[in-house]
Amino acid sequence: MSLEQFSLQGKVALVIGAGTPIGRAAALALAEAGAEVAVATMLPSKQEEAIVTACVAAIQSLNRKSFARTIDVTKEDDVAALVQQTVTDLSCLDILINALDLPFAKPLSAVSLAEWQRVLAVNLTGVYLTCRAVSMPMLAQQAGRIINIVSVLGERGMANGSAYCAAQAGVLNLTRALSLEWARNGITVNAIGAGWTEGMGMIADEQIKQQLTRYIPNRRLAQPDEISDAVVYLASDGTGFITGQVIWIEGGVLSRL
Secondary structure, three states: OOHHHHOOOOOEEEEEOOOOHHHHHHHHHHHHOOOEEEEEOOOOOHHHHHHHHHHHHHHHOOOOOEEEEOOOOOOHHHHHHHHHHHHHHHOOOOEEEEOOOOOOOOOHHHOOHHHHHHHHHHHHHHHHHHHHHHHHHHHHHOOEEEEEEEEHHHOOOOOOOHHHHHHHHHHHHHHHHHHHHOHHHOEEEEEEEEOOEOOOHHHOOHHHHHHHHHHOOOOOOEOHHHHHHHHHHHHOHHHOOOOOOEEEEOOOHHHOO
């Protein structure tokens, strides 16, 4: 086995949701592996814009090309313009990372229709829009890697998390369906199922963090870099026969009763 097949030298990646801890770690890991990396927000916000701008500086310090764009992932025109800029500015598009994560927790009886639609629009419809947009250049070149970051709650339910759980489960099956649709076109579509990870907005409260730590068999949260290592693996040429799969990095949560 040659380790060269896991190098991303000469590849172009797009990370959407680079303002999240996992998204930022993924963007930097891809650049360290040799890729040129474009980054984008999930939603327009000062906080996300600051993170993706800093991310570009870190990528460029590795002598990789990069740019940042502020988008709303629920808007078709924003997504299309981002993909077009990536192809134009960086010459092609080989890898898409969807690191979309809009957390939401509320009893179903108190969830308004607008809230339900918003959670699904960002976490699920955003993935549909980005996958559809990148399929055009990837189908044209008959090659590509799509990696969707999903929550462990896409596989396991949580009280007061119906909207979020439904959206994450939708991403899992969308991943599987697209892997079949594009299998003969050289495009792999996989997911990384992330457990509760350090820096996630949902666990900013210290009491919640302690409760989760006690619940996780490993007795700790994941580090973003532990997720991004798997991103680089799935993005490489060495994984061309892996598609429609979910790599779970969740500290044993799915194995417990």
